[in-house]
Every structure is written in C-alpha cells, then in structure tokens.
Amino acid sequence: MILDKNFLQNSAFNKAEYNYSQDDLSAGIIHIGVGNFHRSHQAYLLDSLFNQRKDLNYGIIGAGLREYDTFMRDDLLKQDCLTTLVQRDENTTNTRVLQSMIDFIEVDNNLLVESLCNENIKIVSLTITEGGYYIDSYGNFNIQNEEIQADINNPDNPKTAFGILIKALKIRKEKGLNPFTLLTCDNIAHNGNVLRNVMVKMSQQIDADLSEYIASNVSCPNSMVDRITPTATKEDIAFIQSEYGYIDNRPVFSEPFIQWIIEDNFCNGRPALEEVGVMFVDDIEPYELMKIRMLNGSHAAISSVSALLDIDYVHEALENETVKTFLDSIINKEVIPVLKDIVTDINLDEYYNTVITRFANPYIKDTITRICFDNSNKQPKFIIDSIKDGIKNNVNVDGLILACALWCRYSIGTDENGKELDINDARKDKLKDLALEAKDNPIVFIQFDEIYGTLSQNTYFSETFTKFLNSIWENGVENTVKNYNKQ
Template sequence: MSVRLCAANLPDIAGKAAVPSYDRSALRAGIVHFGIGNFHRSHQAVYLDALFEMGEGHDFAILGAGVMPSDQAMRDRLAGQDYLTTVVEQDNASTSARVTGAMIDMLPVGDTPAIVERLADPAIRIVSLTVTEGGYFIDPDGKFDPAHQAIVADAQNAEAPTTVFGLICAGLKARRARGVAPFTVMSCDNIPHNGKVCAAAVIGMARLVDGGLAEWIAANVAFPNGMVDRITPATSQREIDHCRETLGIDDAWPVYCEEFKQWVLEDDFPAGRPALEKVGVQFVPDVTPYEHMKIRILNGGHAIIAYPAGLLDVHFVHEAMQTDLVARFLDKVEAEEILPILPPVPDTDLGAYYALIKRRFGNPKIGDTIRRLCLDGSNRQPKFIVPSVLDNLRAGRMPTGLALESALWCCYCRGVTDSGAAIAPNDPDWDHLTERARAAETDPMAWLSMDAVYGGLKDEPRFAEPFADWLRMLAAKGTADTLRTYLGQA
C-alpha cells in the first residue's frame, strides 16, 4: 500500500526511502530559485539536502519561483506535498530513493510584488536559475537580445515584469534603494560560461530601464560560472507509477535520475554561500576546462547519438547505445573530432571521462528518451556541436563526423523517420526548421544558412562540402547505410 508524500507521513515513508533527519521547521530561506524543474530538484536541491543533513547551511533553504504556466502547475503539485520531492537514483546495478526537503516554499507565480519583496529581503543571498538553454534571450550573434518582445515589454512596464531577468532587476533595484547588499546570481543552466551569459541578460535588461542601476549591477553583483551535470529525464506517468507501485510512495512528481552528479563552481559569492564543498561541489578559480569537457563530450555526445537513433525509431537512450551503428558512430566522432581538440582538464583523464559517459548513456534504468535528446536542437547545436566543428577547422582537422551529425539533425527536422513514421514537433522553431530541412533536399546550403546556428560555416568548404555529401547520401541510402559508409563498412 502506498503512502502519500507529505511532512506528516515522513515517519511512515522512512521505511521505504531515506527522509530528512533535520528539522525542516528550523530552516530559513537564503536562496530564491527560478525554474523548479526536474534538473534543479535532482541537482542543486540534492546537494543542499545533503548539507542540511550534516547540520550545516540551514539558513540557505530554497524558495521556489517561476514565471511560466508550467511553474504554476509545479507549485500546485509540490504545495500538496509540503515541497518534498522523492529523488530516485538509478545506477546500472542499484536503485536508491531519498525524500529531499531543501525547498520550503514557492512564491506565487505571477505575483510580482511578492516575488520582488522576497528578492529584496537581506536574508536572500543567492538567486539561482535553471531556465534552459533557450531562456536567456540570445540573438543570432550569441549576445543578449534587447529587442526580444518579452524584454521590450518588461522595459516598458518595469514595475510589473514578467520575465526572470525583469524580476531579478526589480529585486536588485529594491535592494539598492534600501541600502541592502546585492545577492549573487547563480545560473545552473547547461550553457558555456553560464555566469557571463546570465550577467549579460540581467545587465542588458537593467540598461533598458535605468542606466545607473545597470552600472551598479555591473560593479557590485557576482555572476559565478558553473558546470552542472546529472542525467535527469522528464517525469512521466511511468515514473509516477513506479514510485507508487515499487517504492510505495505516492509522489505527484518524483524525480528519477542517474546516480552520478557533478557541480564545478567558481567561488564568487560576496554575500556568502553554503559550504557546498563539504558535499562534493568543486570550487575552482576557472570553470572553463571542466565546462568544455562536459559540454563537448557529454552534450555533444548526446546529439551525436540522438538524431541517427531518432531516424532509426529508437526510443530509449540505452537502446541507442545497444545499437551497434549508433554506438560506433559515437566512438569514432568522439575519438577523432572531440577528444583530440579538448584542452587538458585539471586532475582529469579525458579518456576515462569518456568511458564514464558511455557507461552513463548505457544505463537502462534511467529511461531517458531519444526524443528528449533531440529536443531544442536550434539552441543546443550552436553550443554543443558547432564549437567542436570550429576548433577542428582551426586545428586543420576535417570535421567529417560532425558534418554527418549536422546532416542527421537536418533529416530529423524533416519530420519523418526512415521507416516513414511521423516525428512530432520537437523544437520551439520546429516549423521553420522543417521548412529549411525540406528546402535542403535540393539545396543543402538552405540548412547551413541558419546563421544563428552555424554562423559562417556555409562558406567554409571543409564543412559545407561533406555536409552536402552526407545529406545526399542520407536521402539516397538512408541512415543505416550512411553510418556504415562513415564507419568504413560499406
């Protein structure tokens, strides 16, 4: 018989999963976090929960915040279970569950005065966010876009902002007016130099409203860069049912994730921070080499397996790793075009790191889907794939396999698998991508002309020519035979 997750039922749940031993009523909010999704709850919240278990950092509990309709739905679910979450860690050979209690409340979604007032509270020393790669209002040149309609709307109505960055600016403005030291803004999103990207968005937003505020933020607010890592699939009815039927916990939105997690963070927190180094967070002077390693090997690797697997009707990621052509494609591209152009990472063997990545990809218990990996390629490709292409070209190396990856993404965006099955829209810009992908059937440069993704690569024959060749071969021979040709099996 299952037990509904809530604070009152924790004694009954203790026999089914680990539960907080600390007194949650004694926790005090020190962090406001925007974007209470699965990744945050499997990563930052887990690290904080572990620290609280050690009897430390109890003044750094999390207040959730959000601006999207999905945030309201999440608030409703979590409020019904006292903001507790069941985190189920699944390794290849083991499964463990823990109820985490680091989040103590969530601010009313859409209530600007309430959110700004908490942001102005001196007790709040960190504002963190996971708003996805596409949530930073980046223009085709990779810079903050002040002309985006949501940003323009906030600038015109600065007292009632609706974006995360408008709210952060409003909170900082209130602190400045009250003589309260600013909080640190900590991006936990999976983007290169996420702190710098976040700073550009916050300062850019402020500049549209109050030049003096923008200068004050630039001079006084810290935006540490960080590298985050944990494979965390979306929750579906499958996970909800498993949690109830197998673990005996009735959780409205449990989080399932791999056992592995990593967080590398620059130590720039003038307002103070929890002692996260005691629970495994690496604090370093420069996160760049760790960032390159993870984004190029893991996230780039996800893209390399995602599109051929998607075209071959493979559903789960571990099934892709069991598909010989896909797994060998990954090995060849990583070995020839990603690992060789990565700079050294302190105290890290890149070959061993890649072996770990493959083991994580092959974990059958995670239930991560190929569709999730294929999602939002228009935002992910320029961050996870194109930098490796450019570095290969600078080094005089031919990015043949990465050109094939791009051709596979193009084919995927046509919306039909090799078997003729329809691919449902899987990108915020899906209609535009589909139009481009179909035009590329006769003119491959129609795809590479997306400057927001490829920059000037359409004019680089060392990439454009193999891309066009692969695209023609995919049309003529299909995904499997094209992979065999690349692997030297044709």
C-alpha cells in the same frame, strides 16, 4: 497515501537517515525554474548538506514565470514541496525524500519581486534552459527581442526573469540591502558570464546607475552541472507507490553520478556545499568545455540519428552498433584531439568511458525525445562550436558535420517509414521548411544564420554537409552513417 510532511515524520521510511526537517529551515535561496534537474541536483545536494545540520538558513523557495510552472507548483504544494529522488543503475537503487524546498511562490511576477527583496535571500539560482537567455548563434544577447524590449520599456511591470531580477536588485539597492548572487545552473558555456552580460546590457537600457551597480556588486559565478535526469513516467510513479506505499506525483529519477563545479565568487555568502562534494574553483573553463563537448555533445550527436532509426532510449542507442561506432568516431577522432591541448589535467579517454557507462545505464530510461528537445539551441553549443574549433585546428570533423545533416533530416518531422517524430523546438516550423527545401538545395539549411552563423561560407563545411545530406536521401540514414563509420 499521499506524500506529505506528516507522512514523512510519522513513517519509518528511511527515518534513521533524516537529521533535519523542513521546520528547521529558513529561506536563503530562490530558485527560478523548478524542474526535474533542479530537484535531482541542487535540491539534492542542499538536502545532503542540511542533513549534516549545516547552513540551515539556505532553504529553497521555488519560483516560476510560465503557465506550466503552475502545474509543478500545485503538485508540489499538495505534498509540502517534498520530492522523492530515486538514484539507480544496474547495481543499486537509493531512494530519499528531499526536504530542502520549503515553499513555492505563486506564479505572480509581483509576488516574486517581493520575495526577492527579502534580505534573507542571498542566492537566486536559475534553470531556465539554454534558450531562456536570449542569445543568438554568435553568443550575443538579443536585446531586440520583443519580450526584452517590453521589459526595458516597462521596467516596473517586468515579465522576463531578467526584468524581474533587475527590478528586485533596484529595490534592494534603494533599501540598502546587499545584492543576491545570481547562480545559473543551465548548460551554457561560461553561463555566469552570459547571465551577467544579459543583466548589465538590459539594465543599461533601463537605468545606467543601476547597471553600473549590478556590474560592480552582483556576482554571477560560472558553474558546471551534471546529472542525467530523465522525465519521470507513469510507471515511475507506480514504482514509488508499489515499493514504498505512498503516492508522489512529482518524483525524480536520476543516475547515481552527480557533479557540480562552481567558481567561488559569491557576493552575499554561500552554503558550504564543498562538504557534500561540490567543487569550488578559480577557473571553470577547462571543466565546462570538457563536459559540453563530450557529454552534452555526445547527446546531441546521437539524438537525431537515434530518432530517425526509431530508437526510444539512450541506453538502446548505445546498444546499436551503428550509433555507438558513430559516436566513438566523433569523440575520439574529432572532439578529443581539439580538447587535449585545452584540458590538460584530466584524462579525456577515461572521462569519455565514464560518459558511455552513464549513457548505458538501462535504469535511467533516458529518452531520445528528451535529448532531442530544444535542439536548435543545443546544436550551436554542443556540435557547431566543435566543428568551428576543429576546422580552426585542421582536424577532420566529418562526423560532426554528418550530425548536422542528420538533424536537418530529422527536422522534417518524420522518419524514413513515415512515422511522426515528437519534435519539441521553438523553431520547429522554420526548421521544417528549411529541411524540406534542403532536400533539393542542401545549402539552404546551413544558411540559417541564427544557428550556423557564417559557417556555411566555409567550403569544406558546406560541401561535406551537402555530400552527407544527399547521401541520406539517396542511400538512407543507416547506410550513410555506416559508410562514415568505415572511414
């Protein structure tokens, strides 16, 4: 039997735990970029709030802009936008069907603009990945990008998320409707500020008055999100059918841990998510920096070395002594010493232990391929920024630089046994060309200024990177990492 509204209402599955249904909800949020993480995180927390019979006017409508979004939409509509979420670790398995999404807009930009102009929509949230904000390695908005320029020159027929949002805000302004809050849920430092900068600078090129209106009236709160959510497998789908007797073609599996911290800055109301554990704060910077450098940074640090050592899962990487020691050295010797003077009200050693415990959860089956995804956008934020701060604070960052050299070797696309690596990165062809050239001239790779900026001009960084990359080619990946671990 396929999961749908009738099945949920008529089955005994978790029936006592459902205090609301989709029919009780009305739309208040449009979410652009409906993936696994959104459903395990925002959709789950809203479901928890709705189950308390609170703020039922904040139901979610899904939206997408890309062709691949049509597949998610089709699958979810077949099951009435319901999602099975399974939270599990070595001790517990908790399963719930989430009902917080009530519709999914057809992948049509005009329909999306029309929906955004509904006065009941008070929040537009986004998970469009780090690469979706058109920012370069310096953190600047690349307004010259072809897609951005196309929207600036043709604002009535926008294709990007930002062009669509600008058009919708213009219509709402003209109709005298309150603007919506723009809430990004992507892993970017100061993500709300980044989003605001894109919106203001892009709209300046379209309509100066509208740009001023957006800058003055539209809230873009910074937020920090956290929940490990791997891609569901065929085995996961089979698990749902075997354990619960129905088919969900888009289930989500996650760890039990969840965190969402948001600056309390909403221009048109918000749901009372503090009732279900969300933290609303005045300044998010210490929290997001800790998470980006220690959690996302840990993923980035072990991604390439694990792939090159033919390790399939994150929990297996933590079981590998070479990888685990490498990560411990980076975080304890190179990351925490910089953060301790910035994050003063949190025990960073305890936080790192929590990170390691979460990574070691064998039931998540978080793949190395997933944490390698889009590495060219992750490296600047999760690794290179730590290197820059370490150098500035006279902290030895050899391990972080070794992570860069390992990423260079990974970018060739094969491991040391010739096995092809599954590289999913928009820059993979350019990176491969540079990585191949770097075999004889290492400095070439770090002169890719879209990634490294001017860092290659730092003698310590360039010499250390060269030393490690030469060692990888001469002595192999594992021996190079082991030698670093002995330091």
